[in-house]
Amino acid sequence: MLPLKEATSAKHKIAERMPFNARMFRGLLTKEQYLLYLNQQLQIFQAIERIGLPHTSLKRTENVQADIVELKAQGNSAELVLNSTKAYTDYLSSLSYEEVLPHIYLNYLALVFGGQMIKKSVPSTGRMYDFESMQDAVQSIRAVQNDNWADEVNKGFDHNIAIFEELESHCLIEN
Numbered sequence: 606m607l608p609l610k611e612a613t614s615a616k617h618k619i620a621e622r623m624p625f626n627a628r629m630f631r632g633l634l635t636k637e638q639y640l641l642y643l644n645q646q647l648q649i650f651q652a653i654e655r656i657g658l659p660h661t662s663l664k665r666t667e668n669v670q671a672d673i674v675e676l677k678a679q680g681n682s683a684e685l686v687l688n689s690t691k692a693y694t695d696y697l698s699s700l701s702y703e704e705v706l707p708h709i710y711l712n713y714l715a716l717v718f719g720g721q722m723i724k725k726s727v728p729s730t731g732r733m734y735d736f737e738s739m740q741d742a743v744q745s746i747r748a749v750q751n752d753n754w755a756d757e758v759n760k761g762f763d764h765n766i767a768i769f770e771e772l773e774s775h776c777l778i779e780n
């Protein structure tokens with residue numbers, strides 16, 4: 606069996622190169638666009654955190670909410686929950702704790718790795734990317750991750766890719 610990272614690297618490459626993500630990485634998102642993205646991230650973290658986490662240091666909901674409050678205070682609004690986000694969170698909510706772990710690997714390590722690079726480019730303080738103990742957070746996921754998660758992680762990537770597509774189409778409508 607391939608190591609998990611290798612078995613999911615093709616989808617990682619696709620996700621990383623989605624136009625919305627690429628623009629975020631290059632610091633080209635408006636506050637309104639970034640706020641819309643944060644609202645989708647909030648739905649995902651809430652759905653997961655209602656089920657459970659392997660370590661409290663992973664908790665993201667309050668950090669994302671603080672980023673949202675910061676941008677709203679500057680007069681931006683983006684309450685919308687995209688259809689693709691709803692589809693993913695409905696799916697996540699149907700999972701048991703054991704079943705949601707691959708999605709924790711996916712969505713939380715995304716913030717640890719790519720996220721630390723992206724933090725510098727987003728139009729907010731970026732509390733979503735801050736962990737009190739990055740080491741505890743990563744270690745708690747590494748301790749449970751399993752190479753037989755590849756299909757489920759790839760499914761999670763597909764959901765994330767669909768969300769990036771829908772985010773992009775919103776940006777095009779706006780401009």
Ligand code: HEM
Pocket residue numbers: 609610617620621622626627630710711712714715718719720722723762765
């Ligand atoms: C601009 C966007 C992104 C960049 C630049 C980026 C970059 C990176 C980098 C540099 C790593 C570490 C690779 C290594 O260990 O050699 C990584 C790992 C990872 N990324 Fe991304 N990433 C991006 C988007 C995403 C997205 C959208 C997701 C999923 C929603 C994601 C999920 C992951 C996961 C799960 C890992 C951990 C793989 C492992 O070590 O097991 N990334 N990313």
